[in-house]
Amino acid sequence: MKAQPRGTDGSLLLSLPWTLGALLVSLAPHIPYLAIWISVAIVGCAAWRYAIEKGRRMLPSRWVRAALALICFLGVFGTYSSISGVGPGSALLAIMAAMKLLETRKRRDQFVLLFISIFLVMSSLLREQYLWSLPYLIFSTLIIITAWLRMSARGSETARQSFATGGRLLLYAAPLAIAMWIFFPRLASPFWAVPVDSGRATSGLSDTMSPGDISSLSMSDEVAFRVRFEGAVPEPRDRYWRGLVMTSFNGRTWSGSEPRIGAPASQQVAVSGEPVAYEVTLEPTRQQWVFAMDMPMSWSLERTFMGSQQQLFRVRPIDQRVAYSVISYPNYRIQTELPVVFRNWYTNVPANSNTRSAKLAREMRVAAGSDAAYIEAVLAKFHEEEYFYTLQPPPLGNNPVDRFLFDTRRGFCEHYASAFAFMMRSAGIPARIVLGYQGGEINPLGGHLIVRQSDAHAWTEVWLERYGWYRVDPTSAVAPERIEYGARDAVLNGFGESWGYSASSELIHRLTLTWDAMNAKWNDWILGYGPEKQNKFLQWLGMDDPDWQKMLLTLVTSVIALILAISGLLMLRNRAPSRDLATVMYQRFVKKTGLEQSTGETAQEFARRAAIESTLPAAHVDAVTAAYLDARYGAAGDAALANLKSAVAAI
Amino acid sequence: MQRGNTLEQLPASADAQHRVVDSIRKALASIILGKNEQISLALSCLLARGHLLIEDLPGLGKTMLAHALARTLGLSFRRIQFTSDMLPADIIGVSVFRQNSGEFEFQPGPIFSELILADEVNRATPKAQSALLEAMEEYQVSVDGETRPLPEPFFVVATQNPGDQIGTFPLPESQLDRFLMRLEIGYPDEASERELITGDDRRLLLDDLEPVTGPQMLLELQKSVRAQHVSEPLIDYVQALVRSTRESADIEVGLSPRGAQALVAAARAYAFVENHSGVYPDDIQAVFPTVAGHRLKPAGSTRFRSPTELCQHVLDSVAIP
Numbered sequence: 027m028k029a030q031p032r033g034t035d036g037s038l039l040l041s042l043p044w045t046l047g048a049l050l051v052s053l054a055p056h057i058p059y060l061a062i063w064i065s066v067a068i069v070g071c072a073a074w075r076y077a078i079e080k081g082r083r084m085l086p087s088r089w090v091r092a093a094l095a096l097i098c099f100l101g102v103f104g105t106y107s108s109i110s111g112v113g114p115g116s117a118l119l120a121i122m123a124a125m126k127l128l129e130t131r132k133r134r135d136q137f138v139l140l141f142i143s144i145f146l147v148m149s150s151l152l153r154e155q156y157l158w159s160l161p162y163l164i165f166s167t168l169i170i171i172t173a174w175l176r177m178s179a180r181g182s183e184t185a186r187q188s189f190a191t192g193g194r195l196l197l198y199a200a201p202l203a204i205a206m207w208i209f210f211p212r213l214a215s216p217f218w219a220v221p222v223d224s225g226r227a228t229s230g231l232s233d234t235m236s237p238g239d240i241s242s243l244s245m246s247d248e249v250a251f252r253v254r255f256e257g258a259v260p261e262p263r264d265r266y267w268r269g270l271v272m273t274s275f276n277g278r279t280w281s282g283s284e285p286r287i288g289a290p291a292s293q294q295v296a297v298s299g300e301p302v303a304y305e306v307t308l309e310p311t312r313q314q315w316v317f318a319m320d321m322p323m324s325w326s327l328e329r330t331f332m333g334s335q336q337q338l339f340r341v342r343p344i345d346q347r348v349a350y351s352v353i354s355y356p357n358y359r360i361q362t363e364l365p366v367v368f369r370n371w372y373t374n375v376p377a378n379s380n381t382r383s384a385k386l387a388r389e390m391r392v393a394a395g396s397d398a399a400y401i402e403a404v405l406a407k408f409h410e411e412e413y414f415y416t417l418q419p420p421p422l423g424n425n426p427v428d429r430f431l432f433d434t435r436r437g438f439c440e441h442y443a444s445a446f447a448f449m450m451r452s453a454g455i456p457a458r459i460v461l462g463y464q465g466g467e468i469n470p471l472g473g474h475l476i477v478r479q480s481d482a483h484a485w486t487e488v489w490l491e492r493y494g495w496y497r498v499d500p501t502s503a504v505a506p507e508r509i510e511y512g513a514r515d516a517v518l519n520g521f522g523e524s525w526g527y528s529a530s531s532e533l534i535h536r537l538t539l540t541w542d543a544m545n546a547k548w549n550d551w552i553l554g555y556g557p558e559k560q561n562k563f564l565q566w567l568g569m570d571d572p573d574w575q576k577m578l579l580t581l582v583t584s585v586i587a588l589i590l591a592i593s594g595l596l597m598l599r600n601r602a603p604s605r606d607l608a609t610v611m612y613q614r615f616v617k618k619t620g621l622e623q624s625t626g627e628t629a630q631e632f633a634r635r636a637a638i639e640s641t642l643p644a645a646h647v648d649a650v651t652a653a654y655l656d657a658r659y660g661a662a663g664d665a666a667l668a669n670l671k672s673a674v675a676a677i
Numbered sequence: 678m679q680r681g682n683t684l685e686q687l688p689a690s691a692d693a694q695h696r697v698v699d700s701i702r703k704a705l706a707s708i709i710l711g712k713n714e715q716i717s718l719a720l721s722c723l724l725a726r727g728h729l730l731i732e733d734l735p736g737l738g739k740t741m742l743a744h745a746l747a748r749t750l751g752l753s754f755r756r757i758q759f760t761s762d763m764l765p766a767d768i769i770g771v772s773v774f775r776q777n778s779g780e781f782e783f784q785p786g787p788i789f790s791e792l793i794l795a796d797e798v799n800r801a802t803p804k805a806q807s808a809l810l811e812a813m814e815e816y817q818v819s820v821d822g823e824t825r826p827l828p829e830p831f832f833v834v835a836t837q838n839p840g841d842q843i844g845t846f847p848l849p850e851s852q853l854d855r856f857l858m859r860l861e862i863g864y865p866d867e868a869s870e871r872e873l874i875t876g877d878d879r880r881l882l883l884d885d886l887e888p889v890t891g892p893q894m895l896l897e898l899q900k901s902v903r904a905q906h907v908s909e910p911l912i913d914y915v916q917a918l919v920r921s922t923r924e925s926a927d928i929e930v931g932l933s934p935r936g937a938q939a940l941v942a943a944a945r946a947y948a949f950v951e952n953h954s955g956v957y958p959d960d961i962q963a964v965f966p967t968v969a970g971h972r973l974k975p976a977g978s979t980r981f982r983s984p985t986e987l988c989q990h991v992l993d994s995v996a997i998p
Contacts, residue, residue, distance in 0.1 A: 606910075626993040628959040660954030661906035 034079050034131065042079050044173035044185075045136050046072045049123060051166045052143040055150035055159075056116050061105045064117050067098065071124035086128055095125050116149045133177055143170050157548040168192050198596075201588050209564075209581035211574035212557045231269050231315065231461050231482060236279040237426055237440040246479035247538070249309055250463060251317060252546050253475040256303040260319070262465045263509050264356055266485065266497065267317045267477060269462035271335035273372065275451070277379030278426055280444060280459050295321055295336065296362075297355035305351040307549050314339040316350070317462060317477075320497070321358035326350045326558070335458065336360060336495075349554040360487075360495040364456060372456030372489060375448060380427040383445070387452035397455050397490055401498060404449050408442060408503040411435075415505035439501040439508075443484040446500035456489035460497075464509065472543035608657040608667055611674050615650045618642065618677055629655055642677060649673045694901055695952050700889045701749050702950070708745040708882055709738055711869030715862055717950050718967055719746060719834075723895075724902045725946035727857020727939070728813050728833040730798075730971065735838060737862045741879055743794040743834040750895055751888030752791035752830070757809075759801035761844060765808035769818045783820060788812055791828050791892060795835040799845045809833065810852050830895055850974065857939055858964070859971040861985070898949075905945040906955035913998040914958055915940055918965065921995045922973060927987060930974035943968045958997045965992055 038045075050072060057065050078085060086094075098121045099109075106114035123142040130136060147166050151159060171192035172185070179188050251267075274282035306317065316330050316338040327350035330340040364372075375384065390407075394400035407413075412435055419437040422429045427448045430441050443459050450457035464483035466475040485499040502509040555563075564572040569580070616623050616632070619640040623632050633651040637644040650673045657666035698720070705716045719742060722729045731739045740756070747754035757768060770786030787793065788809070795809055812818050813833050817826045835856070837848070853859070865873065873879070890898075915937055923931030932940070941956070943964040948956040969991075970984035981987040 624993075625996050626962075628957070628962055628997060630957070630959045655957050655959075656954045659906075659908045659911050659957050661908075662954060666954075 034082055034085065038079055038130075038133075038136070041133075041136065041173065041176040041179070042076060042130075044169075044176040045130075045139055046076060046127075048140060048143045048166070048170040048173040049127075049146075051169045052146040052150075053120055053123075054166075055153075055162065056120060056146065059113060059153065060117050060120065063101065064105075064121050068120055068124040071127050075127040075130065085131065091125065091128050094128070095122070098122070098125060112149065112152045116146065116152075119146060119149065136177055137174075140170055140174055143173075155553055157545050160552075164196065168196055171195055198592050201592070202585055205584045205588055206581060207555075208560075209577050209584060211577040211581075212555065212560045231313070233270065233313075234279050234281040235272055235440055235444065235459065235461065235484060237422065237430070237437065237444040248479045249542065249545075250311075250477045250479050250481065251306050251308040252542075252549070253307075253466065253477065254305045254473070254546075254550075255475070256305075259468060259475060260302060260356065263502075264319075265465055265475075266320050266460075266483075266499075267463040267466075268320050268322075268337055268460055269315045269317055270339075270460075271333070271337050271487075272459040272461065273335065275375055275444075275448065277376040278424065280447075294361040295323070296359045297321060297323055297357065299355060299357035301353045301355050303351065303353050305349060307347065307349045307546070307554060308344055310346050311344045314341070314343055316340050316344070318352045319354045320356070321360070322352050322354045325352045335460075337460075347549060347553060349549070349556070359493065361489070362492060362494040364489050364494075369456055369489075372458060373451045373454050375451045380425045380448060382425075382428045383431050383448060384452040386431070387449040390449075391453035397453075397488075400453060400455070401450070401488065404446060405498070405500060405503040408446075408500055413442075413504050415501065415508065439484045442500040442504055443486050446498065447486045447488075450486070450488050458487050458495075460485050460487055464499075469539050469543050469546070471540055472546045474543075474546050476539075476542055476546075606658070608654055608670055611667075611670050612650070612654040612658070615654070615674050615677065619647070646673070646677050649676070691901070694898060697890055697894060698898065698950055698952075704749040704886060704889055705742075705745050708879055708886065709742055710872055711865045712738075712742075712862060714963075715742070715860060717947065718858060718860055718964065721943060721946035721950050721964065722858045722860075722967075723750070723830075723832050724898055724949060725857060725942045726830070726899055727943065728835070728855060730835050730837060730853070730856040730859040731862060732837045732839050732859055733862045737864065738879075739836040739862060740794060740796065741883070742862065743792070743836075744883060745886065746832075746834065747792040747794075748883060748886045749889050750792070751891040752832070752895070753828070754792045754794070755787040755790035756794040756796060757787045758796045759798050759805065761800055761802060763801045763805040765805055768805060768808050769812070769820055772821050781821070783823075783825070785825075788818065789825075789828060791830055792832045792834065795833055797838060798835040799837045799847050801846065803846055806846065806848065806852070809835075810848075810855050813855050828892075830892055830899070850972075853971045854933075854935065856971065857943055858967040860967050902946045902949045905949050907941060907945065908955055910998045911956050911958065911961070912941075914961060914995075915944075917995050917998065918961070918991060921991050922969065925991065927976050927979040927981060927990070928973050929976045932969055932972055936969065936972045939972075940965065940968050962992050 050069070053065070053068060077083075099118070102114055102118050102121060103109055106117065108114050109118055119142065123139060123146065126135065126139055126142065130139060144167075147163060147170070151163070168189070172189045175188040175191055176185065272280040272282060274280070301323070302319065304319070308317065316325070316327060318325060318338050321336065322332070322338060325338060327338075327340060327348060329342065330338055330350075332338055387404075390403055391397075391400045394403045414436040415438060416436045417438055419441060420434045422434065422441075426441075427445050430437055430445050447457040447459050461482070461484050463477045463481045464485070465481050466477035467481075468474075469476050483501070485497060485501065487495045487497050489495050499509060551559075560577075561572055564577070569576060612629070619636045619642055621632070621636055621640055627635075629651050633647050636642060636647045640647070650670065653666060653670035653673045656662055657670045660666055701720060702713075702716060705720070706713055709716060719729055719731075723746065729743075731742065733739060744754060744756075746752075766786065768786050768788050770784050770789070772781040772783050774780075775782050793809075798806060798809070808818075812827060816829075816831055817824055819825070838845075864870070918940070919932045919937045921931075922928050925931070940961065944956045944960040947964050948960040951960065953960060966985045966988040969988050973984060973987065975981065975984065975987055979987065981990060
């Protein structure tokens with residue numbers, strides 16, 4: 027291969043800044059996720075390339091470029107230990123685009139760069155699709171198109187004009203995009219799947235619970251999920267969002283909630299009363315848990331099952347935002363019969379730990395006389411004795427229950443749930459811990475319920491003869507406001523300080539709620555436009571029984587129709603002033619002569635030709651011509667037009 | 678024929694006016710044989726209140742045309758032969774000191790006539806040329822700080838020999854612009870030439886020619902010309918033509934807005950002469966080469982040899998709305 031010339035002559039100076047700008051704009055959404063050295067390298071390459079063009083210097087040689095490309099490739103591989111997946115993939119794409127800059131000499135190379143920019147913009151959507159993603163997407167596409175136009179712009183065209191042209195092009199494309207978005211068949215399980223990065227931090231609940239290991243609980247405002255109720259919103263104290271259930275305790279850590287489909291779990295549930303219907307939009311957790319209010323009886327999420335402790339889970343982790351509707355029954359009974367094997371399992375505690383608490387439990391059980399009275403007594407103990415609710419409890423060490431019950435006496439939901447469950451088990455009452463969310467805040471602007479990470483909660487279920495599993499929330503005995511108001515409102519109502527937590531100001535809270543309402547609408551209507559919504563919407567549009575063939579057909583037809591309409595509109599706008607009636611009549615006459623009027627041939631010249639070449643009588647030709655000229659160019663107007671009409675009709 | 682609301686201001690009806698125009702044309706055609714198109718154009722030029730530049734070889738009847746025009750229109754006529762030693766005073770006139778009255782008295786130059794034939798205008802120095810050209814533009818002359826109006830109507834018919842390069846001062850483009858039309862007469866056809874050779878001396882015929890009209894009638898005709906209807910599509914056509922001259926690769930400098938105005942003014946007069954109900958595209962096409970030819974600057978690379986060819990190319994490439 028012949029070495030390519032490497033000199034630059036400054037001919038790209040006009041368009042290069044735009045190309046660089048487009049590249050950087052499309053890179054921006056990736057920057058928080060890219061390793062810092064990659065961002066630095068890209069900006070460096072861009073600056074280097076611009077300096078070369080400005081100084082009309084030489085581009086780096088082939089060997090330098092090859093070496094740099096190899097280094098960058100290895101660097102990406104070293105940083106991510108992979109080259110597939112969204113993270114490493116976009117990092118590789120970005121760094122290679124920067125490398126491409128170093129061999130960009132001609133317009134063709136710039137085209138390639140802009141293509142890569144479009145890929146980069148789109149690949150950022152694989153990560154997250156926020157509300158602000160759309161404006162940013164439009165903005166960056168506009169910049170890329172403008173860069174494109176700048177490349178072919180004539181010298182006299184200003185950047186502003188190119189920008190305006192780009193905007194117009196986007197506007198023309200908008201109806202097409204909307205039609206595609208509406209009609210493109212949404213499939214329940216897409217053919218393609220975006221590889222989700224493993225090792226990404228998960229948000230939400232952890233699979234194990236070790237009260238006392240974490241010495242403070244963060245009040246993260248991050249949204250866990252949003253709920254839209256079809257009817258009235260249940261009271262905060264009824265809003266227990268079941269997540270996962272922990273069944274075994276090793277003296278320090280609660281665990282053992284691997285989802286298992288045991289005996290048909292939902293059949294162990296008997297429900298009564300009025301159901302509550304609602305739709306949950308769950309943010310990605312990268313966990314399997316699917317949250318629903320006690321007690322869910324039907325749910326719309328695919329491949330989602332009820333585990334043996336009535337917890338819902340999806341086979342595939344929730345790696346993208348999902349929406350599902352659920353019907354729950356607040357009145358329920360679970361497992362009124364508990365086999366001995368299970369009874370032993372649910373009362374099992376390690377023999378040689380937390381001995382003081384175990385002893386206290388046995389004494390209190392004997393004193394109480396019945397299971398129910400014993401539960402009351404333990405709750406009363408939390409309520410009446412010096413126990414405090416705090417988000418910053420002291421660490422508890424090796425026998426956390428003992429230390430919590432007898433020494434520190436302060437903690438949050440996990441501490442109370444853990445201690446309570448331990449006390450129950452020690453007294454021979456089956457008990458388990460449920461992790462999930464409790465409460466949530468109603469957004470008055472959207473009418474939906476926001477459940478945040480700070481609403482995470484732990485409570486217990488105890489098994490009683492004839493009742494089955496019965497929910498007991500020991501936290502409510504200590505901090506009833508946490509349950510009555512929900513975490514957020516309790517903080518706002520001034521309980522926060524006693525918990526060691528300070529709230530943001532009212533104004534910021536209002537803004538947050540507004541933003542949240544917009545996000546909820548966005549999620550509902552744009553991101554949540556899945557198979558179900560599409561089906562519903564298309565039926566509303568009048569399509570019977572939409573299936574993917576019909577959708578594709580509609581898509582293709584509407585896209586073709588739109589393209590025709592838009593191009594027709596453009597042609598109409600660029601056409602010469604519309605021809606009037608006189609011209610229409612005259613053209614009819616021209617057609618009858620069988621001749622063609624050439625460009626620049628006047629009506630009189632044509633008449634002279636037509637008198638000789640066509641079969642029409644010369645008198646007719648002259649009459650029409652005179653009438654036409656009079657009608658179109660004369661002062662007479664309608665009278666002349668009538669003349670023309672009769673003259674043409676006479677032929 | 679309808680002429681809008683100018684009708685009642687005219688002492689003569691529109692039909693009468695057209696009869697007058699036809700007799701002028703007929704009279705001219707009896708002197709200048711076989712040149713009906715050029716006669717119509719020259720007449721249109723005067724009716725549009727424009728000055729005429731005739732550019733052609735000697736002996737093709739340039740002077741004869743100018744003289745015949747003056748004669749038939751009943752205008753006072755002066756011929757100024759331009760030479761290289763000519764001074765502005767030779768055109769405009771001088772103030773002479775009268776011994777017996779003890780005062781300066783202005784001796785009007787030949788320019789104080791209704792129709793001037795400026796023969797071989799490119800032979801004079803730019804100084805003398807500009808004296809004429811300023812008078813053409815201003816319709817008045819300034820002598821010794823006194824402004825003297827020129828007669829009304831006032832026409833200049835200038836002639837220029839194209840082949841003559843030595844000792845001439847070709848008019849610059851900016852001054853060519855002062856002429857509404859630049860006309861080429863061309864050789865007569867066989868039959869006309871035969872008659873010219875065998876027939877009477879044209880000069881004698883010219884002396885016998887009776888004036889068809891007078892200055893007053895001419896002013897009225899000019900008024901009617903200005904009232905000639907111009908339709909919207911015609912203006913579109915003019916604009917398309919002008920745009921085409923500006924965008925064409927064969928033309929370095931296209932028509933100016935003043936050029937476009939001149940085109941419409943000339944076409945109005947031509948349409949009037951042709952008795953059209955409005956200005957037709959044919960009228961535009963008829964006057965286009967003579968109006969635009971000397972206003973365009975052909976590009977160095979053009980394949981067209983003459984401005985007339987270039988103009989024809991423009992006409993052939995622009996669609997008529």
